[in-house]
Amino acid sequence: MIRVDHLDPETKTIHTAQQTVYGFMTGADWRRWYALNLLEELDLPGEYVIDKENGKMYVYLPENTRTLNVSVMNDPLVAIENCRNITLSKLTFEYGRSIGIYLENTQHVRITGCTVRNVGGVGISIGKGTETPDKKTLKPHAAEAGGTPKSRVVGDLMGRLYQDILFNRNGGTDNGITDCYIYNTGSGGISLDGGDRATLTPAGNFVENCRIHDFNRVEKSYRPGIWIDGVGNRVSKCDIYNAPSMAILFHGNNHTIEFCKITNVCSEVDDQGAIYYGRDPSELGNVIRYCYFHKLSPRHRVTATYHDDGACGGEVYGNIYHNAGSLPVLIGGGHYNHYHHNIFIDSPVAIHLDNRMQNWGTGMVAPDGIIDQRLKTVKYKEAPYSTTYPFLAHYWEEDPSYPHGNVIEGNLFYRIKNIVNGQTQWGEFRNNWSTNNDPGFIDPENPLKGFKEDAPIYKYIQGFPQLPFDQIGCSLEEQ
Template identity: 30%
Template sequence: MTVHIGAGIYQLKAPLEFTEADSGEAGKDITWLGEKGATLITGGLLLTGCQAYDAENPEQILSCPLDSTITDSISAEDNSRIKGNGPAFEMFLNEYRMQPARYPDFGWLYIKTPLDAKTQFSVYQKLPTFSGDLSNAQVHIFPSNDYFDQYLGVKNLDQANNKITLSSDSSNELAEGRRFYLQNAKEFLTTPGEWFYDKDNAQLLFIPPYDSVPKSPVISSTKNLINLAGASHIRFENLTFRHSTGNAITIVNSDSLAFDSLEINNVGGKGISADDQTVVDDNNTNIKISNSAIHHAGTGAITLTGGDRPTLQASGNSIYNNKIYNYTTNLMIYGVEIGGVATHVSHNLIAQGLSGGIRFTGNDHVIEKNEIYSICQNSNDCGAIYAGRDWTFRGNIIRYNYIHDSYGYGLTNVDIANNIIQYTYTGARGVYLDDGLSGTHVLGNLLVNAGNAAIQFGNGRDTIIENNIIKTNKQGLWATMYSPYYNWDWNRASLLTMPIDSELWKAKYPELTQPMAHDTWLEGNTIQRNVVISTAYKGYSLRYQLPAQSNVIDHNLVWHASSDIRVDYRIPDTGAFKGGALWSDWIAQGLETDSLNEDPCLTIVGSTVRLTCDNSPITRLGIKNLPSDMGLAK
């Protein structure tokens, strides 16, 4: 059965609810079909009656009256990272997401000195005098690193002593040099593109962006647009969703749902969320998300978890051929997050994200033929594809992805006494297997200037890295042993969360029950038939911190057109270590065998790799060609 939804704007005051009673049957899906690009489902409230706030004000502030009975009832998704008295809604002007009035207008302030662990700090810059009401002000802050941000209320802004006291604890301890800005105070409203909710006077104040005629001011007013709980065999196609304070689409304990040719943008939460942490045993299976555009989402584009890990029952979920970009407008959260068992993520374009690209947990996922670039634009220590901190996350395959042109952004040097706070464009990774992640197969990926490390795996076990082609001005391959400060009890505890001694798990992942010679070392890994073309300064392009015992490194090709290749190595079971060793020195250690330092005779244009000579050493090493269909499906 097909429900046709005609062209038009459908404003929702409450989400559309779909349950078992609204479901189809196997082979008899119910399709909700819109007209592509013309059927809009919105949770937005169009503002009318806007006029000049003050004809004499130089900022050209406009004022729109609001009905406080409506705005007081607006709520957003609960999020432990968002505290304080900021409004639950967002404002959009001509579909441009407006910035809550902030100070400074551009850039950041910095923590000078933490005055206690989590609530009070002095400010590096001199705060100007604010004479207005700051009772609803918030800080958007990275308390101690560059990948976890929060919005916290301001209890007190002491301008005389240049310090700030927060109304809630930060999740992590405050650290000097870390960045923040203030927002949500009328006095901060000074720059085009900003807005402020004047609750006392029931009005919304804003300054239009440069060269913008304010035709359609909208505030988001509905938490979710579609809720599916216990639903099945329903298809949504050719629909546009906008202006939710939370997710556009929320899915709980549902099966056999399809979302095709959707556009989702300007939402406060996620585009599509099928992972409700508040629901016990939430399991979503056979969810298909395809051919859609998800962008300008507040906390990521897609979260999808399903299947049963103890029994390794596959979810049947897939994310295929979607355009995902500008997906972290409010919080630094990965664009696509998958969990559970056997989700297939393929042929997607993931780009222009302030945070990382794909994050996975669980088992047997396949992430293939995606194009990922320009990620981690406002964060550090993150990856195009990332997972970590659990030895039982195994059987995952990362293959044939085109990952390129990402840099990251983060604090690289702080010395308050000498007035040094330095942030640089650094810290992104391509494939990032963090915190002991193990049992992953990284095969046939093309990584071109993918970040500080094209492929980094930290203290992982039983990982295979093969047939990848890397061109980089940073590190190509980075196998790292973490410092003694890393808490290995996290990983040891993970072994108790799954039935690793069951016949099923022993057959699928036999290494999990084998004795570990050193559980804090990298053991049982294979690095073979990879190409690393370095353009790095003096050829600094490889870091290997791993024991000779049980690891295999062979049949790789490394090349720098004008310099030797240099390797930082540490081999704990032999005691050998050296920074910036020449390639010949590294080979003499005996850990890597049958590898070549020769011109590979290849060119890389976009995602296309071509050999330029008949006798390329790549052929001799058995390195295979990469597929030609990486990225969006044609």
């Protein structure tokens, strides 16, 4: 959201009050911008304009509207801080301008069977955010704005973590969000923190069996359905759908993302992933398994699992990529990413590999570049990083600009035009099977029904396991 400074009717020019990194681009249906809160544009049912100075609101009411709810509350609807052993159960939280439920420094708190909707910020936040008073004077990269830590807000959290990768949000331990509906929020679904990156101390916080959708009403990008940071957190059995940008964005170590069903995300934003992380090779130990990616747009650069700018060590297995964007997998110059026993169906390309650190990304692996800085920050040659991730201590001994150690094995490529976009020498490919014939699905149009007992896949891919298809996705009914 870019504030406007003034309009010049003579030159027909809009002057913004702050910069936007990528500018205003047009020419494609995912490159759109629009103006809002203009009284003269109030021409469709459901639109409204707020005149803050005069305390008025103008609304074009939809038919049969009986109730209007207008909130002026900028604080979280509920804040639980420095507490333990608390449960919020079967409650509905709605009509706030900021966070629905906020947790900080809590232990064994449960939010279960609740609905969080119609809020202006993120639905649930575990851990503090940041405050940046003056957003007009950003550094060249928007993510470098940062901010000072502050409770009960999210703010420019992305910017803070970009410049301070060890930022501890004080999210507490053993906190869980289960069986919840989160939708029609302004700026993301859940912000999940916990654990300490400096010591690799896990938190054990989790999100399980939740239905999260339509969560970018106000902010369209980098406000995912679930944001994860810290160490040792888990997202399991969630349905995440209907979003212009990402489903899950994560930072940190030893997280698990599993049994999720992700559909119709990244619909309006170019060069993003349904699950995304990157630009920090110390973010290791992360697992993505048994997820179903479906109906991701092939019109532009949309990826299901995106290892950006030198991301390393991702363990990705047992996933189904079904019509999963133009580049279902993108490994951008990183090392030791392991893809095994995944299923790719009906995509122009399955896996993108590149050597970006040898061309436009050379500055990232240069002395005192962003990767050098981040490895030094975590003291990568000392415990716990050197003992937990042995290869990391030798990161600079092998040419870091050349992608190595990426293994793609035991995967099925069904009706895929090109398995690899890039050079196969940047990965080790073995025991994979590419076919245009039915590999043995019970229902080829619904791969979640699994394979027949005598399916050819078990013959052509040695050791292909029985995948837990029946456990994928949320069990909650749609509201």
